[in-house]
Amino acid sequence: MEVFVQLLANTLQIGSVYVLFALGLTLIFGVMKIVNFAHGAFFTAAALVVTSVMPFATATLGLSLPASYLLAAIAAFAVVLCIGAVVFSFGFQYVLKDLNGSFILSIGLLLVLNGIYLAIYGGAPRSVPQVLPDTINIFGARLTEQRLALVIIAIVVTGGLYLLIERTRLGLALRAVAQDQEAAMLQGMPYRRVALSGFLIGAALAACAGVLMAPINAVTTVSGDEFLIKAFIIIIIGGLGSVAGAIVGGLFIGMVESVGGYFFDPSTATLAMFILVIAFLLVRPQGILGNAD
């Protein structure tokens, strides 16, 4: 029982961050029909901003830990949205629906951004204190409150995204553009503006994952890239462009990682993931919830 609950908690904690990250990637693909290889850079930027704003806010401004974390989160979102708006305006809007062009652009962007992060922050891992360091016991399994809060926030954000997509006018446009861009334009939807909205929402989701992970794992200038690889695995399993697929796939990969890591070791878990990917590509290339067409 203890082990089961512990593994469930680990699955949720790892998986929920993957879900947020993969949702952004899949949303950007759905609306713009591009694969954003620089998506991890949004995560990294947010996490790095947290690691510089939080110490500044506690030491220089004298704020409490929660207040400085909140301030750092706001700063992280602001920075990522600015980066997102700039790279969209000067780059991505010219490669909409262009797989080759966007591949070159996003790989190049990834290298440039990683270079900038390295120049500013250097190569050493950076960490910030947990806001909620206390540990709680659930059926004998131990979990820090920080991680519990992370899961709750991720669930709330995912739920909010679902409502946005299913219930709002912007969501209607995002779905329409993803399914048939020309038909969406014929309904009066401004494609470029809708694409920008989708791109910024995707970037914000990566930022959210980065903000949540910063107090939990040490942050380096390439932290997000590891998530990118996992997100590709998730999307292959769940189905590219599928919101539900990103959720199912993210939790599934979280489970493989926590269960595999517990009974074997992390490298076995990683190996299992790649075997799964190969199996999916062979048997069901559209993923669990993707559309064959």
Place this chain on the structure above:
Amino acid sequence: MSEDTTILSVEGLCVSYHGVPALQDVSLAIRRGAITSIVGSNGAGKTTLMKAIAGLLVPDRGSVRFCGKDIGGRTPAETVRSGITLVPEGRRLFAQMSVRDNLMTGAYIRSDRAAIEADFETVLGYFPVLRERLGTPARALSGGQQQMLAVGRALMAAPRLVMLDEPTIGLAPAVVDTIAEIIETISRNGAEVLLVEQNAHMALELAAHAYVMENGRIVLSGSGRELMDSDLVRKAYLGL
């Protein structure tokens, strides 16, 4: 053809795909209060003309005036906002969205909730089968129902001009009749209709005024009756 009876006029329109001309010097006028039809065989340029009016294609030359205003160079979104909607060839529904959401995409440009709700009811009144299937994804509908949904979606924009690109292609005769009736109803209720069809019989029967297109040009125009009696149309399009 004075300005006050003409709602849309196309003058000397030329459109090409990668340098290959698809429309050459096309001129036509749509008058208020009547259905206008364009007939023509495969590849004549009918779809190209509608896409150019809708703002999806940029013409090389020529002008499009709507309600007296030059609308050349507008984006599709701006064209929809000025009151022109297109029911595109092949319907182009949002396949995974429900019938209700497909209809709501048509009302994207509007914010008058009460009026949208009223138009929603009107559309379901035109096509009662859709009412029972509001939650069904569009891809699960029959061909006829999909066409009804495509027409309904266009009407949800509260357009002043509805362009329909081959709305009856591939449909059973009974469904063709339903669509034809609705097209007449739309016209009676105050919107202008531009109907493109390979089904010349239906198109000419409904039309007060009609055009025949061949190889990117208008080759004949007149009242629906006149065209139906002309040798060219009888031979080439009515198979008589």
